[in-house]
Amino acid sequence: MHSSSIALWYASRATGVVCLVLTTTVVLLGVLVSKQRRLPGLPRFGVVHLHRYLSLLAVGFVTVHILTAIVDSYVSISLAAAIIPFVSAYKPLWLGLGAVSIDLMAALIVTSLVRARIGRNGWRVVHWVAYAAWPIAVLHSIGTGPDLRRGPLLWLTLGSVLAVLAAIGWRAFGAKPRAQLVPELVAAHAPAASRQPVSHQRRTKTYQGIEAARR
Amino acid sequence: MATKPAIHLKVNPIACSGHGVCAELLPELISLDEWGYPLVSDKPVPAGLARQAKRTVTDCPALALLITRKEHDERA
Amino acid sequence: MTTFTPAVDLPRRKLRLLPPPGQPAIDLAEHLARYGPLPYRGGRGLLIDDVRAAGLTGRGGAAFPVHRKLTAVLRAADGRRPVVVANGAEGEPASAKDKSLLLLAPHLVLDGIQLAAEAVGADEAVLYVGTDERGSTWLTSLISQRRAAGVDLAAVRLIMAPPRFIAGQESALANRISGKPALPSFAPPRVYQRGVDGRPTLVQNVETLAHLSLIGRYGPSWFRAVGTADEPGTAICTLRQADGRVDLTEAPLGSPLASLLDLRGGPGCTAVLVGGYHGAWLPAATAAELTLSNADLKPHGASVGAGVLAALPQDRCGLRETARVARYLALESAGQCGPCRNGLPRIAGALAELADLSHPADAPWRRPDPEIIADLRRWAGLVERRGACAHPDGTVRFVASALRVFGAEVGSHLRGRCTKPNLWPFLPVAAGPTQEQDWW
Numbered sequence: 098m099h100s101s102s103i104a105l106w107y108a109s110r111a112t113g114v115v116c117l118v119l120t121t122t123v124v125l126l127g128v129l130v131s132k133q134r135r136l137p138g139l140p141r142f143g144v145v146h147l148h149r150y151l152s153l154l155a156v157g158f159v160t161v162h163i164l165t166a167i168v169d170s171y172v173s174i175s176l177a178a179a180i181i182p183f184v185s186a187y188k189p190l191w192l193g194l195g196a197v198s199i200d201l202m203a204a205l206i207v208t209s210l211v212r213a214r215i216g217r218n219g220w221r222v223v224h225w226v227a228y229a230a231w232p233i234a235v236l237h238s239i240g241t242g243p244d245l246r247r248g249p250l251l252w253l254t255l256g257s258v259l260a261v262l263a264a265i266g267w268r269a270f271g272a273k274p275r276a277q278l279v280p281e282l283v284a285a286h287a288p289a290a291s292r293q294p295v296s297h298q299r300r301t302k303t304y305q306g307i308e309a310a311r312r
Numbered sequence: 313m314a315t316k317p318a319i320h321l322k323v324n325p326i327a328c329s330g331h332g333v334c335a336e337l338l339p340e341l342i343s344l345d346e347w348g349y350p351l352v353s354d355k356p357v358p359a360g361l362a363r364q365a366k367r368t369v370t371d372c373p374a375l376a377l378l379i380t381r382k383e384h385d386e387r388a
Numbered sequence: 389m390t391t392f393t394p395a396v397d398l399p400r401r402k403l404r405l406l407p408p409p410g411q412p413a414i415d416l417a418e419h420l421a422r423y424g425p426l427p428y429r430g431g432r433g434l435l436i437d438d439v440r441a442a443g444l445t446g447r448g449g450a451a452f453p454v455h456r457k458l459t460a461v462l463r464a465a466d467g468r469r470p471v472v473v474a475n476g477a478e479g480e481p482a483s484a485k486d487k488s489l490l491l492l493a494p495h496l497v498l499d500g501i502q503l504a505a506e507a508v509g510a511d512e513a514v515l516y517v518g519t520d521e522r523g524s525t526w527l528t529s530l531i532s533q534r535r536a537a538g539v540d541l542a543a544v545r546l547i548m549a550p551p552r553f554i555a556g557q558e559s560a561l562a563n564r565i566s567g568k569p570a571l572p573s574f575a576p577p578r579v580y581q582r583g584v585d586g587r588p589t590l591v592q593n594v595e596t597l598a599h600l601s602l603i604g605r606y607g608p609s610w611f612r613a614v615g616t617a618d619e620p621g622t623a624i625c626t627l628r629q630a631d632g633r634v635d636l637t638e639a640p641l642g643s644p645l646a647s648l649l650d651l652r653g654g655p656g657c658t659a660v661l662v663g664g665y666h667g668a669w670l671p672a673a674t675a676a677e678l679t680l681s682n683a684d685l686k687p688h689g690a691s692v693g694a695g696v697l698a699a700l701p702q703d704r705c706g707l708r709e710t711a712r713v714a715r716y717l718a719l720e721s722a723g724q725c726g727p728c729r730n731g732l733p734r735i736a737g738a739l740a741e742l743a744d745l746s747h748p749a750d751a752p753w754r755r756p757d758p759e760i761i762a763d764l765r766r767w768a769g770l771v772e773r774r775g776a777c778a779h780p781d782g783t784v785r786f787v788a789s790a791l792r793v794f795g796a797e798v799g800s801h802l803r804g805r806c807t808k809p810n811l812w813p814f815l816p817v818a819a820g821p822t823q824e825q826d827w828w
Contacts, residue, residue: 383481
């Protein structure tokens with residue numbers, strides 16, 4: 098009984114690590130979708146579907162992660178502690194963060210399953226929560242046990258964090274608002290004789306200034 | 313057996329950012345213009361494609377593809 | 389107002405909205421003395437029958453029947469508080485009628501707002517204006533004066549529109565009044581269902597509301613006394629004559645265009661632009677035979693629109709003018725929809741190349757690629773009906789009419805010559821502010 102309980106405890110830790118890898122990949126794929134990029138070899142819908150199916154796989158793994166943690170008697174974690182933040186007897190803070198991230202994840206998954214019904218704005222607002230759910234899950238992983246603080250798993254964790262930070266940076270400092278692209282496009286398609294590099298001065302010239310220059 | 317009213321596909325051009333996923337999933341009804349934006353057929357969606365059309369609507373990353381019962385233009 | 393001899397003698401008629409030339413706006417006391425008190429009907433919807441009988445259509449460009457809009461907002465307002473918006477944004481640079489009406493006969497517009505508000509059950513209204521600071525401040529003082537005098541039942545606030553072409557588009561306007569940038573939204577829902585702050589919104593041009601205020605006083609038969617049976621009433625027109633004069637006149641619908649524009653005298657005129665920058669060009673000879681009515685103009689691809697009529701002088705090149713305006717229209721795209729954002733700059737660039745817009749008079753001509761016409765047609769087809777608003781459609785209509793009417797010039801330009809000597813610009817392109825996000 099004791100050894101099978103330990104086995105369950107190990108299973109919980111292992112599935113937790115798999116979850117971390119899966120959710121990191123899902124976040125990276127999500128950024129890829131938003132930047133309209135492709136994965137080599139896959140059609141465009143491939144990135145969208147991969148993002149969706151890996152997130153559903155992550156749900157599966159996180160379910161096993163939670164159930165094994167509850168069922169094993171090595172450590173006392175109730176179902177309530179797993180989904181209600183900070184009510185656990187064992188490591189209330191770190192486990193609580195896990196509960197928070199699982200709640201956010203549930204919101205993400207449920208809204209995404211019915212996204213066509215709830216409309217663009219509702220879905221988008223909830224989906225932004227992903228950028229909170231992931232770091233909270235990482236903090237939970239680091240704080241709950243020593244697994245990620247040593248050896249190869251430490252490198253895995255650091256790599257994941259760096260990858261997600263890079264992806265967020267890429268997303269945040271990327272595209273310009275569409276209304277500001279318009280003057281550049283007009284200038285870019287103007288005939289060669291009048292084509293000038295689109296400098297800040299040109300972009301902020303008044304219409305009258307541009308017309309006067311043309312006369 | 314009552315027939316269901318015909319459905320049409322419509323694009324919200326403000327939401328659409330030219331991902332192009334729709335044209336891959338429903339090439340029978342959607343193609344892309346030379347700038348990557350969807351050209352959606354005005355005709356009603358054939359019954360056999362209705363399920364695929366609904367899946368395409370769900371899969372649009374920008375949720376810019378819509379199913380509508382009306383055919384006419386609502387723009388001001 | 390006009391100094392030329394009209395080709396057709398217009399019967400003497402009383403100006404309905406505009407004061408006689410040279411007279412400033414009258415104050416509130418004189419306005420009430422002349423027109424009587426505001427004819428409130430005492431309940432919702434009671435004015436709508438008179439409006440339907442009068443056959444009043446919108447004067448903002450679309451000529452939509454006003455009674456249908458009033459009814460739609462009234463129905464949509466079931467349980468929710470509607471809002472009335474008087475649209476005086478007038479983003480069209482060639483048009484001056486709305487700004488002028490607001491400065492010459494503001495109380496007629498403000499009366500119309502009150503009657504429309506009562507008809508749809510609104511107790512709030514917005515006057516959305518394209519006037520400058522001084523004009524807006526003065527209008528605000530008139531609003532306060534009327535409120536204090538107990539003339540106005542609905543509360544009116546003034547909001548200045550950004551100086552953009554599409555600032556008067558109904559969803560852009562509703563967004564601006566709701567505190568967001570003046571950019572169009574995707575419809576459905578239309579603003580009569582969900583507009584300002586999500587409420588049912590009645591949007592009417594200021595001139596339409598001025599007509600409404602007089603229908604409320606004098607009745608539908610009076611309104612129908614001028615104009616045609618299908619298009620009754622008068623319309624204020626901005627007339628850009630070939631000699632450079634800009635006139636403002638109020639004419640009955642159905643008036644011959646030749647009585648409004650000087651098509652024969654002066655520097656001579658080859659083509660007429662009807663309906664502004666989303667309107668259409670007509671050859672001068674054709675225009676001389678037509679009247680200011682949609683019945684006459686629609687078969688020729690044009691419409692009355694917001695009453696802008698511009699006579700292109702004989703020595704100007706219509707392609708150059710069209711290319712300049714097309715570039716302005718491309719810059720005025722909201723940039724929200726891919727087809728418009730991509731298509732309009734390309735169309736403008738191709739027209740500029742065709743018209744050789746940057747051509748100094750003494751430099752050798754650069755012949756455009758003959759494929760350019762095919763490209764223009766393809767892009768025009770790709771842009772129509774694929775935006776959230778009618779900006780790309782109006783632009784295409786304007787450009788397509790130019791390619792039709794100036795076909796001979798197109799031929800010359802493709803061979804590397806322009807037959808028109810005067811390179812000086814004719815049509816106005818707004819001296820806008822810098823292209824900053826705030827200005828939306």
